[in-house]
Amino acid sequence: MNRDLLGIVASFLTVCSLFPQVLKVYQTQRTRDLSLGRYSMIFAGTSLWAVYFWEDNWLAFVNEALCATLYSYLLYMKLTEKTREES
Numbered sequence: 001m002n003r004d005l006l007g008i009v010a011s012f013l014t015v016c017s018l019f020p021q022v023l024k025v026y027q028t029q030r031t032r033d034l035s036l037g038r039y040s041m042i043f044a045g046t047s048l049w050a051v052y053f054w055e056d057n058w059l060a061f062v063n064e065a066l067c068a069t070l071y072s073y074l075l076y077m078k079l080t081e082k083t084r085e086e087s
Contacts, residue, residue, distance in 0.1 A: 009061035018070045039078065043071035051085040 025031055050064035 005062060005071075007057075008059060011060060015063055015066050015070075018067060022070050022073060025074060025077050029077070031074065031081050034074060034077070034078050036078055039071055039075050043068060043075055046071060 021034075025034070046064050046067040050061055050068055053061040053064055
């Protein structure tokens with residue numbers, strides 16, 4: 001298998017794996033079961049991967065940037081859940 005194709009498939013699956021969680025949080029507006037530490041570390045890691053791929057691999061950069069965006073949404077929802085419940 002071509003190494004680039006392998007990377008594309010891996011990137012696609014990584015991004016797709018986030019959609020069920022993002023969709024559930026979007027629909028329910030609840031994040032009680034999400035680990036703040038886990039999502040914070042994954043967000044930081046994907047952001048660093050995006051910086052790493054910035055010049056060398058455009059497709060990998062886009063994948064990591066999209067993942068970081070989805071993780072930032074989950075983190076935002078997690079950090080603002082109490083505020084949303086109070087109003």
